[in-house]
Amino acid sequence: MERMFRYFGLGSLRRALFLASSSGFTITEIKGSGARNLREEDGFYVRASVRVRLPRPIQECLMLRSRVLAAVVCAGVFGMPCMAQFYPNYNLVGSPQVPGLYYGDTYAVDLNNDGIPDLVVNEYATGDLQPYFAVFLAKGDGTFWGPAWYQYSAVPHGDTGPGPVPMAFGDFNGDGNIDIAMVTGDNAITVYLGKGDGTFVNPWHSWILGIPSDQYFGQGLIATADFNHDGKMDLAVVGYGPSSNVVYILPGEGNGLFSKDVPVLTVPGEGAAAYWGVQQLLVGDFDNDGNADLGVMASVGIGNGNSGSMTPHILYGNGNFGFQDTTPISSTSEVVYRVGDLNGDGKSDLYSMDVGGLNTYYGLSGRTFLHRTQASIWGGVFSEASMADFNDDGHNDLVAITRNYTSTFLVFYLATGTLGQFEYQVWNVPNAASVPVGASGTVALPVVGDFNHDGKPDWALLGHTTSGSTIAYTGVNETAGELWSNCDYPRAQRGINLCSPAVVSGPTVNFTATAHALEPLRNIQLWVDGKKLGEQSHTWEGNGWFGASIPFGPGTHYGTYFGTGISSTLVQENFTFTVPSGCSAPAQAGVHICWPTNGASINATSVVVDANATVTGTLARMEVWVDGVKKYTETSTTALSAAVMVSPGTHTYTVFAVNTSGQVWSAATRATAR
Known part of the structure; x- marks a missing residue:
């Protein structure tokens, strides 16, 4: 062999x-x-x-x-820390080259409401204090149209260029379209309101007058979530002062403007000096309590300007702009963190990587983290990592870029069944592309999304050609999967696509749905007849899917799918379905109970009893008794389907058939209502 x-x-x-x-x-x-x-x-x-x-x-x-x-x-x-895996396959496609674009950060976000992520690229513009950002709309086949350009109105205090300005994406004016927010002045926020077709109106400006005069919004750090559950997206920013950095929440007014500030954390800092103070802002729900939390990565430098140490502050939100500051993670060197639900438990996790290896921090409900580390087998610098289930095994994987002296590689960390343990898969970055090293020593971040709308997570990155142009490369996922292909994602940036139930032919009902949301999803929930029957966290970024098979009694049922984000914002889809009776009569005189079956567990206290009978002579009546108490009588037919109310617990259901001569037949079953 x-x-x-x-x-x-x-x-x-x-x-x-x-x-x-x-x-x-x-x-x-x-x-x-x-x-x-x-x-x-x-x-x-x-x-x-x-x-x-x-x-x-x-x-x-x-x-x-x-x-x-x-x-x-x-x-x-x-002796390698790997496990059995299916390796994903990719078809590499390139978009037309863009002369003169020297890109910075790349974001994947659906700007034109077609359910397919587009690319937004911050440009480095050498010697230009008012650089541009570029929008590449997706064609739907993994490639992108040429860019539309938007000029920054200003740049953050102390930014002398060249350099990109960080962006936050959300619906800041409540019209259902994606907008872009960024820091563009000493105490100014600029919002580009989206039209829903991939274009934007002229920017709106907000000045936060409550910021102390010795502070300014340096470095442009910004993040967004609905921190107080009012349905309006808020911002998190950093005020840099001479001796400290202050993290502020800017409550959204729902019209694209911001005016108030809520200070939530102060850390030591020296203006916006490198390696001092706040280096990152991250949002998630690390304890799965339905309130948006904030990750603040603060570093303390040393005299020569190099990094000294990093302290991750995890601010657990209470849903009303209040936060509990914790420091549950110790770090001895500065690294770049990313956030996502790696293990599918509904709680946001953190992960970081450098030449030493991959560190994963799994969020726990007790507001602590489970730390796992896996040594790297590569040298060189790493990008940040992006997350998705690339090989369709039900576990979220990671992808990053690394490089040595001669080559650049995409490194896939394929999750195993053990927390914190991954198997490696490597792809060469095309030779025509040069992926530059940034000021922080990291290489460009690959972004993930379903760029051809086939339900599979793809990856995209931008690289420079030898002629000085930029080209977008997309790895279109061609892995043969089962979980992905069950249901198409919505053809919209926000919503739920209900694939089943559609036509129900038996007591077991299949439920399949997918969701898109404007913020990272925590879970998709299934409710039927007023009870929650399932909650699944098959999510990556703002995408998620749900799949289950559940038995139901005959009759019409009312269901809802809910998609829940990190700030508990909801997308939902209501539906009804009818389970046919189809209960056959016994071949000889007697009673046949089709539902509930013996030992069944029923997620409702209104239980449909489905039965049929064969009697000699003429039927007088059919009766349903629960725990010795009569609940229902039928006199017209032996095919019985009746809803009876019961309390939670295990009950005995007895069905009697009586003819006009007084002869009685019966059958009984025991089932549990929850």
């Missing part, structure tokens, strides 16, 4: 092959990224496919899929 496995790692493959052969594997073929690196050099990243002939004992116990073998070889032979 021969099998192929992939080897990703540092150092000499020759040593790895020695370990394989000494373990009983016969190497019959090697394919990889260069004989010199493969066979001789230590300290270089190696990527190879190796064909091995398995020793007979392993053949006998590993008559399994090749991905299982890959896990065994990785863990047993090479």
Whole structure:
């Protein structure tokens, strides 16, 4: 028996092959990224496919899929922290080159309400204190139209250019369209109100007059959420003073303007000096209480301007602009954090990476974090990471960019069933593209989204060509999946697409839905007949899906899907469905109870009893009794379908059939109502 496995790692493959052969594997073929690196050099990243002939004992116990073998070889032979995975496949497509664009930050967000993310790119404009940002609308096939340009009205205090201004995206005036907010002055906020077609009106400006005169909104840090549940998006910004930094919440007025400020945290800082004070603002719901929380990453520098240490402050919100400041994470060096629900439990998690490895911090309901770390097998600098389930195994994965002296790679961290443990997959960044290193030492961030509306998460990045132009590359996900393909995502930036139930033919009803939201989703909930029957956190960014099969009694039922965001903002879809009776009569005289079945668990206290009977002579009546108490009588037919009210708990349901001669037939079942 021969099998192929992939080897990703540092150092000499020759040593790895020695370990394989000494373990009983016969190497019959090697394919990889260069004989010199493969066979001789230590300290270089190696990527190879190796064909091995398995020793007979392993053949006998590993008559399994090749991905299982890959896990065994990785863990047993090479000692790598990896597990069995399906590797996603991508078709690389490029958009037309854009001359003269030197990009900064890239965001994926649906600006024209077609359900497909577009790209918004902050431009570095050398020597220009009023640079531009560019909007690339998605074509729907993974590529993008040429950009529309928008000029900044101003730049933050102390920003001498070149450099991009951070952006926050949300519906700031309540018209259902995505808007863009940014810091553009000493105490000014600028909002570009979206028209819903991918274009924007002239910017609106707000001046926050309550900010002390010795503070200014430096560095442009900004984040958004509905922190007080009034349906209006608020902003979080940072005021930089001579000896401290203050984090402010700016309550949204619902019309695109801001005027008030609520200080929520003060940390040491020295103006907007690098490596001092607040470096990042992140929003999430880290304890899953339905209130938006704030992550404030504050650093303390040392005399030569280098980074000293980072203190992540997690501010747990109370839903009314109040926050509990905690410092549950210790960090000895400055790193860049990202936020998302990695393990699908509805609580936001944090993750960061550098040359030392990947650190994951899983949010817990007790307002603490579970820390896991995985050592890196690469050197060089890393970008931040983006999150999605790229290989359709139900676990959210990560993708980042790293580079060494000669090459740039996309590194996929494919989640396993163990928290904090990932398997690696690597893609070469196209040779025509140069992904620059930023001032912070990181390379450009790959963004994720469903750029061709097939339900699968794709990735996109921008790179410079040798001619000085910029080109957008998209990795269109071509992995054959099952979870993704059950239901298309909505053709809108916000809403729920109900795929099932549609036509119900039996007592077991399939529920499938997908959702888009304007903020990161926490979960999708299913409610039927006034009771919550399910809550699932299959989410990434503002996307989510739900799938379940649940038995129901005959009759018409009323359901609602809710999509819940990190600030408990909702998208919802109401629906009805009817379960047919279809209960057959017994072949001989007697009673047949179709619902509830014996031992059934019913998520309702109004229970539909579905039964049929065969009687001799003429029917007099059918009766339903619950725990010895008569609840219903039917005199016209032996096909009985009746809703009876019960209290929560386990009950005995008895159905009697009586003919005009007084002869009685009966059947009973026990079921639990919740």
